[in-house]
Amino acid sequence: MKIYPIEAGNFKLDGGAMFGVVPKAIWNKTNPADANNLIDIAARCMLIEHGNRLILIDTGMGNKQSEKFYSYYSLWGDHSLEKSLAKHGFHRDDVTDVFMTHLHFDHCGGSVIWNKDKTGFEVGFKNATFWTNENHWRWATEPNSREKASFLHENIIPMQESGQLKFIDRPNTDFGFSNELGFDILYVDGHTEKQMLPHIKYQNKTIVFCADLLATAGHIPIPYVMGYDTRPLLTMDEKAKFMNAAATNNYYLWLEHDAHNQIITVENTEKGVRLKEVFSCQDIL
Template sequence: MEIYNIETGNFMCDGGAMFSVVPKVMWSRKYPSNEDNYCNCAMRSMLVVDGDRKILIDNGTGDKQSEEFFKHQHLNGDANMLDSLMNAGFSADDITDVVFTHLHFDHCGGAVKWNADKSGYELVFKHAQHWVSKQQWENYLNPNIRESDAFFDENIMPIKEAGKLNLVENEGELFPNFKVKIFEGHTPGLMIPVINCNGQEVVFAGDFIPTAANVPVKWLASYDLNPTASLAEKQEFLAEAVEKNAILFFQHDITTECCSLIKTERGVKVDKCFPLSDIK
């Protein structure tokens, strides 16, 4: 098996949103912000290559939304998904499976693009099956008022209409060496991949733990719809991750791709930080 970091670009979000009730005097020591209190965040995907199967986890924002919308997201950086795939030696046509952690625009927007004359949409990964949890799909169809602005029909309905969308009802093995865990705190049916990479467990942490600074149990993002559930899920997950010597891969940490964990008297903490390419 081989795993690759696929950078899709960066965006900026308010530090208070990323760290919720944690005071700025504390989180600013762990994660930088500019004078307007904005933190620059990555939008990483991961490519998992295991035999003939090539699985892409999430795929950034894409480019279908309006210029005004993207301006509010403060997109920046030179990376884009297709170039990152090419740099790894692959193309969109090589992808056999796309796994969505959830359907917020910055995680699934890159799976659908405008057609040539912008009269409609077409799939970016035309040979791929696409996977999302059944809970998240139902949540997308009936979103609450707080979350509805994060969903766009054009990001997902063309996949459904093409017959390429598969709903995952239960956590467990999705493919050989690739299982998913389902959580409810951030959004109903958040699906977090856990990869067995040649004997090493690697967790695509997604929005469950967006940055290394969010590893401590109480350091939640205010984007979590149900913070009480997030706390309980995170506490259980981190205890298990330490026992299994799991490595976390961070989707949104601008400087840290991966870390190992260590149990301390004050809870589970970040141990060592390193790039994904160090995992063989």
């Protein structure tokens, strides 16, 4: 097995929204804001080469939306999904599986692209199976008013229309093995319904793709919950259990949204779970 970081693009989000009720005087120390109160955000996806499968976890926000849409997110840097795949010697057509932690636009937008004459949309990985779960699919395609702006029809429906969409069977517990893809999945419901966090066994380590349960290293303290979460009290409970497990089992936490800290470990302290070490992807992979 080989794992590659796929940097799908950088953007900015409102720091207050990212930290909910936490005062700016506190979160600004770890995630400094610019003059518009925006903090740096990454879309750090993961590519797993294993046997004859090439599995991409999340795809960033893509490049098919309008200029007005992207203006809300202050894109920066020169990363892109295509360039990052090419850096490691791959093309979109090589990907066999696209696993989406959830269907918010900044996690799945790169899964769908314009067709050749820009009259409609098509899947961006013509040889891949797209994986989500049935509960989350229903949640995304019949969205509540709070999340409606995050579930974009053009990012989601073409996957179904292509015939390439499949649902992962959810076990009776919140932690189950995915026979199809070969890694464990933790299901969490605080941010959105049935978000899926892959746990990958790699060189005697467990690497956890944290998605939006732990957005950045600055979010480690349990009460530091995003304002975007639909069920923040549930997030706190899920996060407490996960962070304690991460400290106890020395998980390597892959931070999808932290523009400056790629992989971290945590430890138990008198103040609760706190940051232990920071690694680059190159250090671990």
